[in-house]
Every structure is written in structure tokens, then in C-alpha cells.
Amino acid sequence: MCTTISDHAAVSGSGKQGGGWFRVEHAHLAYDHPSHAAFEHALLLDFAGQAGDRPARLAVELSLDSARRLAEALTRTVEAAEAYERKLDEQARAGVG
């Protein structure tokens, strides 16, 4: 590894690869030499899981600036979604909605 920057998150959901969906179980992150993007280093984000009996991967290679924008947008969206979920829970407990 040309850098030692890497991280991992267990995730659950689905990803689409080619024409088919697969179950996503892991998100692997690294900052290292990309395979395709035209940068010396890129934020490498892989969603990995199984498509039937075969390993599957959805890969993106992002510039550091765009990775920061993605992280901020992801955080904003997650916070908005969590607020929405809390509101639904409160309405359910109050018997409205």
C-alpha cells in the first residue's frame, strides 16, 4: 500500500452493478493510487458484498475535494433523515399523522 490510510464500515443495503442488484455488506475506504481516476491519489470507496455466490463491488474513485463534499452532503442527508424518522416516531407515539 502506498499510503496506510484506510477505513471500513459495516453497512447494509443494496448496490447495483451492471444489470443486477446485490446485497451490500461492507464499505471500504482508502486514500491511495486510483486505478482509473486521473489523480496521483484518490479517495477510494468500495461497496462490497455478494451477488449470489460471487463477490461484488461497486467502486468510485474521488478527488479529495469532491470526497469532502460528498461526506458533508451525506452527513446533511443522514441528519435530515434521522430528524424525519424522529418526527414520525413522535407522531406515532402521539397517535397522529
Next chain:
Amino acid sequence: MRTTDQYEGIIAEITAVPAGGDYVHAYLARPAGPGPYPGMVLFHHRPGWDDWYMETALRFARHGYVTICPDLYCRFGHGTPDDVAASVRAQGDVSDEQVVNDGRACVAYLKALPYLSGKVGLFGTCSGGRHAYLTACRTTEVDAVVDCWGGRVVMAPGDLNDKYPVAPIDLTKDLSCPVLGLFGNEDRSPSPAEVDRHEAELNKHGKTYEFHRYDGAGHGFFYYDRPAAYRAEQAVDGWTKVWDFLARHLG
């Protein structure tokens, strides 16, 4: 010097090299002839056992070297090179010990071939440059090593772990052959300051080396398949330095 009426041919294929009770896949490319030819082991870079390394093996073969390029990620499974490299990243990288063992196994494999001259060199770029240098410090069976912009030859103590237990620079006293180093002055890993430290360590131990440093080049300036990294002028000169160095030490 090649002339246009001269026959030449290359034989190239994937083979399996016995390595520590296991096998490692390797691309073997060699001139079509009885030899004897010197040998080269190529250590691929971080993006994996990719087309650039296959094509570079062919290039070495055209220049008269029996060339073997092992898939250093072979034990992590198979798929497209970038998928396998991603799997290696996710599993925390290949260990230095595994790479050195595979490198030494490839040297032994080459030396057993009937068309080999007996001399073998090592070549690598990026992490492969580091691996080539590391291997040259841990065997006495090679005659030359080419380290192209190998990052993390110099390592901070905090970067060492069970997979990288020793910084390659700290093995310099055991380096058993001459080293050619090619570096870009705009590279940040290795930085010019790290190249300086490496050079000082080679001097300290009285090792035979040549370092060439290129202005206007960063990391990976040989990579014609990476337009952002490729520097044609520096690459042409760098390859000339490679052929000259290998001819002197393996010829």
C-alpha cells in the same frame, strides 16, 4: 543495436512458480532463443498485476531479459486487477514477508531455467520499487535492483506493524547488489527529502548506487496509461538509464 533484417521473437505466458509450499501465478516473457539471457523479476505496483506490468514484462523480454512478473496479490483471490487490488486494500495489504518470499521464489525459478545466464535483477515501481529494494536487501542471489519511485522506503516508527515490520531503509546495510533509483522531484512519496535520506544511507554503508532525479516529474512518470502522471521526456531518459544500468550489471 537491432537491425531490420534480424529475427526476433518472444514467448510469453502465465505460469505458476513454487513459493513456500504454495504457488504464485506469474507472467513469464522471454526472448525466443537458446540464450543464455539474464533474468529480471518485476514487482508490480499498488494498482495490482495490471496491463502496464504485462506490457513492461514484454518490453524487458524484447531487450533480452527472461522476465517474470509475479501476481503479488495471488493469495487474495482473482478478478479484474482493480477488483483484486480493492480486495487487498480491504484486507489490509499484502505483507512484506509474503512479497519477499515470492520475489525470492521467482529468482530461484529463473535461475533453474536452462536459458538463463545466471544473473538476475529486480525492478519495481511505486510499492513495487519498495518491494524490489526490500527483496534486494534480503537475498544475496541478485545482481542489480531498479527502484522506481518506491514510496515508504523511509518509514516513521508509527507506520510499522506486523505487515511492515521494518523500514526498508534500515536494511540498507544488507543490500547485496548495485541499485538504480529513478525519482521525480515533484513526488511527495518518496519526497526529495526522503530520497536524500535513502542516498545518505547508501553512502554510509558504501553501497554502489545511481540515483537520477527528474525535474517536471512526479510519481509514476513511466505510466503511459496514466496521462496525469506520464512525462514522456523523463520516461525516455529513465528507460535509457535502466537499460544502461542493467547491461553493465547483468550483461
